[in-house]
Amino acid sequence: MTKTxxxxxxxxxxxxxxxxxxxxxxxxxxDAQFHVxxxxxxxxxxxxxxxxxxxxxxxxxxxxxxxxxxxxxxxACDDLMAVDIPPTADMLRRLxxxxxLTQSHALSFFHLSSPDMLLGWxxxxxxxHIFGVAAKHxxxxxxxxxxxxxxxxxxxxxxxxxxxxxxxxxxxVNAPLTEETRQKxxxxxPEALDIARxxxxxxxxxxxxxxxxxxxxxxxxxxxxxxxxxxxxxEHYDGYLRVTDENGKTVEDMIDPKRFHEVLGEAVEKFxxxxxxxxxxxxxxxxxxxxxxxxxxxxxxxxxxxxxDQELAEFKDxxxxxxxxxxxxxxxxxxxxxxxxxxMKQLLEDPMILDPHVRARARGNxxxxxxxxxxxxGTLIHHYKINxxxxxxxxxxxxxxGHNNLAxxxxxxxxxxxxxxxxxxxxxxxxxxxAVIRCFDPCLSCATHAMGQMPLHVQLxxxxxxxxxxxxxx
Amino acid sequence: MARQKLxxxxxxxxxxxxVDVTAKPGQTIQDVARDHDIEIPGLCYIDGxxxxxxxxxxxxxxxxxxxxxxxxxxxVAEGMxxxxxxxxxxxxxxxxxxxxFAERNHVCSVCVSNGHCDxxxxxxxxxxxxxxxxxxxxxxxxxSSHDRFRLDHNRCILCTRxxxxxxxIEGAATKGVGGRGINARIINDLxxxxxxxxxxxxxxxxxxxxxxxALVEKGTAAAEMKKHxxxxxxxxxxxxx
Numbered sequence: 060m061t062k063t064x065x066x067x068x069x070x071x072x073x074x075x076x077x078x079x080x081x082x083x084x085x086x087x088x089x090d091a092q093f094h095v096x097x098x099x100x101x102x103x104x105x106x107x108x109x110x111x112x113x114x115x116x117x118x119x120x121x122x123x124x125x126x127x128x129x130x131x132x133x134x135a136c137d138d139l140m141a142v143d144i145p146p147t148a149d150m151l152r153r154l155x156x157x158x159x160l161t162q163s164h165a166l167s168f169f170h171l172s173s174p175d176m177l178l179g180w181x182x183x184x185x186x187x188h189i190f191g192v193a194a195k196h197x198x199x200x201x202x203x204x205x206x207x208x209x210x211x212x213x214x215x216x217x218x219x220x221x222x223x224x225x226x227x228x229x230x231x232v233n234a235p236l237t238e239e240t241r242q243k244x245x246x247x248x249p250e251a252l253d254i255a256r257x258x259x260x261x262x263x264x265x266x267x268x269x270x271x272x273x274x275x276x277x278x279x280x281x282x283x284x285x286x287x288x289x290x291x292x293x294e295h296y297d298g299y300l301r302v303t304d305e306n307g308k309t310v311e312d313m314i315d316p317k318r319f320h321e322v323l324g325e326a327v328e329k330f331x332x333x334x335x336x337x338x339x340x341x342x343x344x345x346x347x348x349x350x351x352x353x354x355x356x357x358x359x360x361x362x363x364x365x366x367x368d369q370e371l372a373e374f375k376d377x378x379x380x381x382x383x384x385x386x387x388x389x390x391x392x393x394x395x396x397x398x399x400x401x402x403m404k405q406l407l408e409d410p411m412i413l414d415p416h417v418r419a420r421a422r423g424n425x426x427x428x429x430x431x432x433x434x435x436x437g438t439l440i441h442h443y444k445i446n447x448x449x450x451x452x453x454x455x456x457x458x459x460x461g462h463n464n465l466a467x468x469x470x471x472x473x474x475x476x477x478x479x480x481x482x483x484x485x486x487x488x489x490x491x492x493x494a495v496i497r498c499f500d501p502c503l504s505c506a507t508h509a510m511g512q513m514p515l516h517v518q519l520x521x522x523x524x525x526x527x528x529x530x531x532x533x
Numbered sequence: 534m535a536r537q538k539l540x541x542x543x544x545x546x547x548x549x550x551x552v553d554v555t556a557k558p559g560q561t562i563q564d565v566a567r568d569h570d571i572e573i574p575g576l577c578y579i580d581g582x583x584x585x586x587x588x589x590x591x592x593x594x595x596x597x598x599x600x601x602x603x604x605x606x607x608x609v610a611e612g613m614x615x616x617x618x619x620x621x622x623x624x625x626x627x628x629x630x631x632x633x634f635a636e637r638n639h640v641c642s643v644c645v646s647n648g649h650c651d652x653x654x655x656x657x658x659x660x661x662x663x664x665x666x667x668x669x670x671x672x673x674x675x676x677s678s679h680d681r682f683r684l685d686h687n688r689c690i691l692c693t694r695x696x697x698x699x700x701x702i703e704g705a706a707t708k709g710v711g712g713r714g715i716n717a718r719i720i721n722d723l724x725x726x727x728x729x730x731x732x733x734x735x736x737x738x739x740x741x742x743x744x745x746x747a748l749v750e751k752g753t754a755a756a757e758m759k760k761h762x763x764x765x766x767x768x769x770x771x772x773x774x
Contacts, residue, residue, distance in 0.1 A: 112643055112754065225647075225755040232759060422619065
């Protein structure tokens with residue numbers, strides 16, 4: 060008899076999702092699907108609004124990474140206005156984005172994923188959360204909270220508030236930096252760097268314990284995509300699209316991000332509200348690629364800051380060609396935090412950052428605009444069309460998490476087939492299935508353009524719909 | 534017509550909120566309260582423009598009257614006893630604000646007037662923390678056809694300040710009200726796109742007198758639309774000159 064196991068909802072992720080595992084007659088996993096169960100409709104209700112409101116509206120897609128949407132949306136507005144923003148505005152936008160990268164990666168690593176690594180995938184689920192970590196490893200929990208706070212505080216200093224700051228606008232930013240606030244931010248960075256370096260050292264020492272997970276957590280050949288700067292270095296704000304294959308060989312390079320549609324296609328599946336982007340040249344679903352921290356480090360020739368460059372070199376030694384295990388998303392995230400802190404310091408120490416000219420003014424001068432940037436989770440694309448009065452007639456948001464949809468689905472199947480024994484359902488098995496999703500740090504609120512935390516509810520259902528086994532977590 | 538200033542031939546005595554006050558004949562309850570630093574809420578009343586009585590926020594209780602009266606449009610009388618801040622009034626005022634929010638699409642967080650909006654400030658002042666009525670979510674349009682300004686019906690509360698300032702101060706009479714009841718909308722000329730108006734002088738007074746994000750300057754992002762109101766105290770002077 061075949062059975063289906065449903066993990067609903069998936070916990071410690073951002074948004075609402077469900078996983079179903081189809082078992083064969085022997086109780087082994089035959090197939091797996093990752094369903095994103097929320098629907099939001101941003102692209103529709105933006106229609107008719109003035110394009111100048113788009114950064115603020117689309118930022119509401121998410122409370123974790125509003126800055127990414129602000130940035131991609133502001134860039135799309137720059138394009139609609141057909142302006143080059145002042146160089147200082149570019150630096151300030153980069154600064155806020157790096158602060159967000161730091162806080163978002165800290166949230167993913169410490170708050171959402173560290174409980175699995177520190178307390179064990181099979182530990183008591185009632186304790187397997189950040190408070191459980193705080194009870195057993197208070198120093199690490201405090202580091203996580205502090206690091207996130209530093210990122211959030213920099214966002215607040217720049218934009219006036221931590222979540223949904225209205226400071227980034229089409230044409231630049233709406234207020235320059237003062238010497239006093241610059242110093243305040245610089246003063247926070249040494250502690251952040253200490254925390255980041257401590258954490259990466261701990262991670263590298265501990266990695267040996269997770270051999271089985273590293274081998275099976277979405278560890279397969281795939282392509283990688285992201286932005287690189289003009290020298291092929293790590294880039295989060297601007298630059299060019301690069302796509303590499305599973306061997307680390309570059310197959311597309313220096314693509315103007317505005318030409319993304321020449322490289323990427325989008326497919327739809329009936330079982331999920333999240334779309335399935337793919338690399339056009341290889342077709343669907345073979346054109347599966349990954350984005351985000353792991354992809355960015357795989358495609359980048361160098362980082363561009365001293366400590367991050369050393370760490371990147373060590374990271375690239377993990378595997379010849381490209382690092383393929385999605386478990387190493389965690390590692391990549393820690394390296395990116397170091398890069399972000401070092402780069403923020405460089406930006407803040409540049410006297411140009413205090414220039415008061417931070418905004419270009421114009422109205423809608425083009426009827427179509429595209430903004431592309433690297434969100435913490437990967438490449439984010441905002442694409443708008445406006446009428447001659449500057450009102451949105453059409454909008455399309457391609458979200459970082461969406462790019463990873465194919466890879467997440469395959470990852471879930473790989474982990475489920477390795478760990479889940481349907482004849483004897485154990486919570487720890489299913490937690491690993493969830494944990495592979497956490498590696499990607501998906502933001503499903505964004506990807507379906509919800510929120511909240513819900514308890515885990517796992518049901519083992521037979522083909523006639525009867526619940527034969529059930530695991531509940533509050 | 535400008536209100537005539539009468540010589541103070543007579544002084545009336547009355548009570549507002551248990552305070553003995555004096556008034557002149559022809560003054561409204563709002564005028565007298567203001568003279569004595571008693572604040573009565575309101576969104577449509579602007580000193581210097583015709584009294585409209587549309588927003589119903591300045592409703593007060595007058596002893597001996599069963600109906601609530603609008604302070605902006607009720608003339609005082611000898612011996613009147615007025616209450617401006619009772620439990621019943623507070624309840625009604627909150628209800629008025631809730632109805633305004635429910636009627637159109639007031640999305641403060643992404644509005645260009647966020648933080649600089651009279652409706653929002655009034656909701657905060659009156660302690661409106663929930664809207665107990667179902668939102669109507671009407672499909673209303675935005676008119677961005679004017680070169681410099683925008684009319685966003687989603688944020689309009691039909692206070693008609695714009696209509697009055699345009700007709701009575703600027704003398705252009707571009708703005709008017711079209712439609713009836715729930716379908717009433719601010720219109721330009723004979724209900725044409727603002728940008729096509731032959732009468733609009735683009736003076737901008739309507740934009741800056743508008744209490745919400747309904748009339749705004751183009752090019753503003755969320756929370757950036759600060760209204761310049763320094764000219765408001767001169768409206769009376771402008772009318773009379």
